[in-house]
Amino acid sequence: MAPATGPALAAAHLVKTxxxxxGKPAVRALDDLGFEVEAGTVFGLLGPNGAGKSTTMKILSTLASPDSGAAYVAGIDVARHPSRVRRVIGFVAQKPVSDPSDTGAENLVLAGRLQGLSGREATARARELLERFGLTDHAGRQVKSYSGGMARKLDVAIGLMHRPEVLFLDEPTTGLDPEARAELWLELERMTADEQLTVLLTTHYLDEADRLADRLAIVDHGRVVAGGTPEELKNGLRGDAIIVELRGDADPTAALAALDRVDALREIGGDGRTLRARADSGAATLPLALAALEAAGVAVASATVARPSLDDVYLRHTGRTFTRAQESAESVLESAS
Ligand SMILES: Nc1ncnc2c1ncn2[C@@H]1O[C@H](COP(=O)(O)OP(=O)(O)OP(=O)(O)O)[C@@H](O)[C@H]1O
Structure with missing residues (x-):
């Protein structure tokens, strides 16, 4: 019988304060966080700023220690054997690691040499990765002349030089324009299909998690509040979402009371002028909801029916929409700076 292979990544009961x-209060960044990742898959940690994603990644990649709990990479205990862990991982941080005054090829070869490859191996691997990421024609140009998308691809290539088993991608497309994001997604999909890689990806983009992750953990206040494939998470929500945008002069309290009177609606809630509810059949229930709002004298700017999204999953598990959580995290960060 073949030996049982364990998960490529495992985090158990991680706590970090x-x-x-x-004089400011301590921050509990991780509060009993845990998950497991099967080898060869892409696992997404999805959460707003401050949820604890980067801290989790730092612990798994040996850059930080937890107060308690355990973490394993390729079956290796991170706390006991950090240098063994470092040999099997690649880390693509949020900030660029390349030297802007060196060329793309020089950056790759240097990274390879630092990781212990011979000059010949590093040159061959650099050529291979430049080709894979569509950078061959730009290999001899200084990185400072690269677009944001090209520089990000080079960062990912640098993380792959030593053929890691596990790649950490910390918010890989933050700061890229939509076109560059879409292109990087395509490259990342190709990369995970070609290399036998396990990827841990953090993101605060719902669409990115939906597109790239085989499985997801939704992280909120240092805990995993929901996990599964994007489809499982969305299918766990019965029915469609009805989203109503109120006109500026409408009263949200009166609107919520009006929707409450529609029997077919459930999970009614609001974020300012945006009201959301669920219904088994969105198309059949929307006219009833609009009639109830009209009868209550509430002016509506727009109304839509949508299949469940990861935003709905997030709302279900945390009680607030992802956009609202992200906005409040950003305002906390701004007031702290
Ligand atoms: N070195 C630190 N010192 C103090 N507090 C920290 C430190 N690093 C993180 N935190 C706090 O711990 C919490 C979790 O932060 P973390 O960076 O892990 O979250 P995140 O989900 O990765 O968010 P982001 O997307 O902003 O990186 C936040 O409240 C953050 O302010």
């Missing part, structure tokens, strides 16, 4: 500093 940062001291607040200068």
């Amino acid at each position: 940062y001291s607040g500093g200068r």
Whole structure:
């Protein structure tokens, strides 16, 4: 019988608290967080800013230690054997790692040499990765002349030089324009199909998680609040979402009360002028909802029916929409800076 192979990544009961500093309260970044990732798959950690994604990634990649709990990469205990773990992982951080005054090829070869490849091996691997990421024609140009998308692809290639078993991608498309994001998604999909790689991806883009991740953990306040494939998570929500945007002069409280009177609607909630509810059949229920709003004198700017999205999954598990969570995290970060 073949030996049982364990998960490529495992985090169990991770707790991490940062001291607040200068009289501020301590921050519990991770609060009993855990998940497992099967080898050869892409696993997404999805959550708004401050949810604890980067801290989790830092612990798994040996850059930080948890207060308690355990983490394993390729079956290796991260706390006990950090240098063994470092040999099997690649890490693509949010900030670029390439030297802007060197060429793309020089950056790759240097990264390979630092990872212990011979000059010949590094040159061959660099050529292979430049080809894979469509950078061959730009290999001899200084990185400072690259577009944001090209520089990001080079960062990913640098992380792959030593053929890691596990690649960490920390918010890979943050800061890229939509076209460059779409292109990088395509490259990442090709990369995971070609290389026998396990990928841990953090993102605060719902569409990115939906597109790239085989399985997801939705992280909120340092905990995994839901996990599964994107489809499983969405299918777990019965029925369609009805989204109503109120006109500026409409009263959201009166609108919520009006929707409450429609029997076919459930999980009614609101974020400012955007109201959401669920119904088994969105198309059949929308006219009833609009009639109830009209009868209550509530002016509607627009109304839509949508199949469940990851935003609905997030709302179900955290009680707030992803956009609202992201906005409030950003305002906390702004007031702290
Ligand atoms: N070095 C640190 N010192 C103090 N607090 C920290 C430190 N690093 C992270 N935190 C706090 O821990 C919490 C989790 O942060 P973390 O960076 O892990 O979240 P995240 O989900 O990755 O968010 P982001 O997308 O902004 O990186 C946040 O409240 C953050 O402010």
